[in-house]
Amino acid sequence: MKKSALFTLVLSLLVLLAFSQVTPPQPYGPLPSANQLRWQKMEYYAFIHYSVNTYTDMAWGFGNEPLALFNPEKLDCRQWARICKQAGMKGIIFTAKHHSGFCMWPSKYTEYSVKNAPWKNGKGDVVRELADACKEYGLKFGVYLSPWDRNHPDYGKPEYITYFRNQLTELLTNYGDIFEVWFDGANGGSGYYGGANETRKIDAKTYYDWPETYKLVRKLQPNIVIWNDGGDRADLRWVGTEAGYVGETNWSLLNATGDVPEDMLRHGVENGNAWVPGEVNTSIRPEWFYHERENRKVKTLPQLMDTYYQSIGRNGTLLLNFPVMPNGLIHPQDEKVAIEFANALKAAFAKNLAAGAKVSASQVRGNSQTYGAAKAIDADKDSYWAVNDTSRKASLTLQYAKPISFNRFLVQEPIKLGQRVKAFSVEALVKGQWQEIARATTIGYKRILRFPTLETTRIRFNILDAKSTPLISNLEIYNAPIILAPPVIMRDQAGNVHLQSGDAESVLYYTLDGTMPGPNTASFTGPVKSGEGKLEVKAIAYNPFTKQKSVISEEKFDVARKSWKILSTGKEGAYQVLDGNPHTSWHQDKGLKMPVDLTIDLGTQHMVRGFKYLPDQNWWADAGIITHYQFEVSIDNKTWQLKSEGEFANIKNSPFWQDKLFEPSQARYIRLRALKTVQEGAAPGYAEIDIITQ
Numbered sequence: 001m002k003k004s005a006l007f008t009l010v011l012s013l014l015v016l017l018a019f020s021q022v023t024p025p026q027p028y029g030p031l032p033s034a035n036q037l038r039w040q041k042m043e044y045y046a047f048i049h050y051s052v053n054t055y056t057d058m059a060w061g062f063g064n065e066p067l068a069l070f071n072p073e074k075l076d077c078r079q080w081a082r083i084c085k086q087a088g089m090k091g092i093i094f095t096a097k098h099h100s101g102f103c104m105w106p107s108k109y110t111e112y113s114v115k116n117a118p119w120k121n122g123k124g125d126v127v128r129e130l131a132d133a134c135k136e137y138g139l140k141f142g143v144y145l146s147p148w149d150r151n152h153p154d155y156g157k158p159e160y161i162t163y164f165r166n167q168l169t170e171l172l173t174n175y176g177d178i179f180e181v182w183f184d185g186a187n188g189g190s191g192y193y194g195g196a197n198e199t200r201k202i203d204a205k206t207y208y209d210w211p212e213t214y215k216l217v218r219k220l221q222p223n224i225v226i227w228n229d230g231g232d233r234a235d236l237r238w239v240g241t242e243a244g245y246v247g248e249t250n251w252s253l254l255n256a257t258g259d260v261p262e263d264m265l266r267h268g269v270e271n272g273n274a275w276v277p278g279e280v281n282t283s284i285r286p287e288w289f290y291h292e293r294e295n296r297k298v299k300t301l302p303q304l305m306d307t308y309y310q311s312i313g314r315n316g317t318l319l320l321n322f323p324v325m326p327n328g329l330i331h332p333q334d335e336k337v338a339i340e341f342a343n344a345l346k347a348a349f350a351k352n353l354a355a356g357a358k359v360s361a362s363q364v365r366g367n368s369q370t371y372g373a374a375k376a377i378d379a380d381k382d383s384y385w386a387v388n389d390t391s392r393k394a395s396l397t398l399q400y401a402k403p404i405s406f407n408r409f410l411v412q413e414p415i416k417l418g419q420r421v422k423a424f425s426v427e428a429l430v431k432g433q434w435q436e437i438a439r440a441t442t443i444g445y446k447r448i449l450r451f452p453t454l455e456t457t458r459i460r461f462n463i464l465d466a467k468s469t470p471l472i473s474n475l476e477i478y479n480a481p482i483i484l485a486p487p488v489i490m491r492d493q494a495g496n497v498h499l500q501s502g503d504a505e506s507v508l509y510y511t512l513d514g515t516m517p518g519p520n521t522a523s524f525t526g527p528v529k530s531g532e533g534k535l536e537v538k539a540i541a542y543n544p545f546t547k548q549k550s551v552i553s554e555e556k557f558d559v560a561r562k563s564w565k566i567l568s569t570g571k572e573g574a575y576q577v578l579d580g581n582p583h584t585s586w587h588q589d590k591g592l593k594m595p596v597d598l599t600i601d602l603g604t605q606h607m608v609r610g611f612k613y614l615p616d617q618n619w620w621a622d623a624g625i626i627t628h629y630q631f632e633v634s635i636d637n638k639t640w641q642l643k644s645e646g647e648f649a650n651i652k653n654s655p656f657w658q659d660k661l662f663e664p665s666q667a668r669y670i671r672l673r674a675l676k677t678v679q680e681g682a683a684p685g686y687a688e689i690d691i692i693t694q
C-alpha cells in the first residue's frame, strides 16, 4: 500500500472513531420528575412558623385561641424575605394554617382567620404579603396547610375534607406559583372543634383521600412538589427526625406502597420502586414557634455547618425554620447567625480546586470524549463522565503541577438518569504514598465529605460499587477555612476539664489560672486533670494555618464534685446532675408528691455561701422545671438548717443557671427541695446542681 493510501485509511478510521455514536447510558431504576429535579437544585430554603399560638407560647394551638390575640405591631414579610435572601435561601414555606386551624389568609370558608382579627382591622392577608415579598426578593413560595384542624367543628367528618380542599384551592389559586405544599403528619387528637372540646381520631391513611387531593394540587399547580408524612406516597419524604440530618447512606428511593419505618425515612430504600427524595427539616431554635426562653438557644455557626454537611452534603435538601416573634419580625440573633452561616458557606466553597487539575480516568465509555473524565470537572453540570455498561468500578484521578491543600470533596451523579453509586472512596498521594482519606456509600444529587486538611499533588476518586453503570456529572475540591468558634468549656464530676471546638481542625489553647490563653500556653489534647479546687478556665481556638484566633471563652468553677454522693435516690442516672454537661439531665420519679428532695453528701465539709441550679435544657422538659424551692444544709445529715427559699423568677422563659446566695455556713450535706414545678404534678428535672463556696 502506498504511503498516501495508508495515511488516508488511518485518517478515515480516526474520523470514524471520533464521530462514531457511542450509545448513551440508559436511565436506570426510578427517575425524578422534572418538578423533583427542579426542587432538588434549590438545595436550601426556609420554613416560617407563625400563628396564634405564637401569642400563647405554645408549640401547638388548641383551636380556641381568641382572634383578638392576632395584632402584631411590626409584622413585616419583607423583613423575613430579605433575611432569607441574604441567608442564601431559594424559597420560603409558610404555615398558612397550623394545627390551631387559624388561617393567615382571609379564607372564605371559615371565620377563624386574619379577617376577624384586629390586625389591619381585619383587612390583612399574611399569605399575600409574603407571596409578594418573595416575588420582590426572587424567592419561591410554598405553603404549609395542616390537615389537622383543631378549630373546625367538622374535623373528623367527611364534610371537613371538602373544607380542606376548598382551602387548598384558595391557596393554590390566588397566590401565584407555589413550589411546595406541606401536609404535616400530626393528625387527630384533642382540640376545640367548634366548642366540642374533645378528642377526635382519624385514619390518616384513608380520611383525606390523598390520591384525589393530590390530583387537585397538581391540577392547580402543575409545577409543585408535595411533601406528606404519613399519607399516601408524595413527591418528597420526611427523614424521620427534626434534628437536622439524614442518613449517610441516603437513597432517593422508597417503595410506592407499604409502611415506611424510621430507618427507611433516614436512608431511603436501595431497591425502592419510587423516586421520593429526603428533605431535612429543622428549626434554627429548638422549637418551631417562637418562645422567648429560647433566645439564647439559637443554633450556633458550628451547629449550622454540621447541619449543612448532614443534609445537603448527604443528598438531601435543607428546610431551615425561622420562628416569627409576637411583634411580627424574625429575631435579630436568628438573622445574625443565618447570615454568618451563609458567609461561612461562601468561604468554604469559594474556590473549586478541581477546576485547575489535569484529569484522567481508568476507563471512559467507548473511549469517547462525550463521556470523558473532563466532563466531571467542567462547568456544565449536565455533562458527565461515564464508563462501559458492564463496569461497576472505576477511578478518576486529578493531578496537580504544584501541591494543593484540601479538606472537602464534593461529588454529584446526573440523577435524571437514576441514582446508582453504592460505594466510593477518596485517596490522596501524600509523600509518594497513596492514602485513603475517606470511604462512603451513596452519592445521589450531591455528596460532600469533610476530612482534615491534606497536602497533595494527586487525588483519586474510586467508585467501588454501583447498581448500574456509574455516571458522575460533577466533582469539586475545596480547602474550607477553619471555623473559629470560642471553645465550649466543661468540668466533669471528677474535676477534669473538657474543651469542645467548633471545628475539629482548630487548635485549642487554655489556662487554668485565669491568665490569657494562646500559643504559649498549654494546648488541649484530651480531658485535663485539674485537681479538686476552684478553677478559672480560659480557652481560645487558633487556626494552625493562618494563626487567626477566636474570641476567648471563660468559665469559673467552684470546688470539684468528685466525692459527692447523691443520697436521696439510688438511681445511677441521677449523677447526670453532677456530670458538668448541661445537655444531660435527670428527672425525679413520676407521681411523687411535693415537696421532692435532692439530698447530696459533699464528702467533706465546705463553707457554703450559695448554690446553683440549671434546669433541664430540653424544651419538651420544661414542665419539670423547679419554680419554687428551699435549700438546706447540714453537718451531720440529721439537723438541717434552711438557708434559702423562694422562687426562680421567670425560669420558664429563661431556663439558665440560677444562682442563690446566702449567709455562709459550714456544710457537709446539702438538700434542694422542690416545692413547685412549672406544671403541677410534673416530676422535678435537673441538668446540673452546684454549690458556691466561700
Ligand code: FUL
Pocket: 059, 060, 184, 185, 186, 281, 288
Ligand atoms: C411537626 C408539627 O407538629 C410541628 O408543629 C411543626 O409544624 C413541624 C414542622 O412539623 O410535625
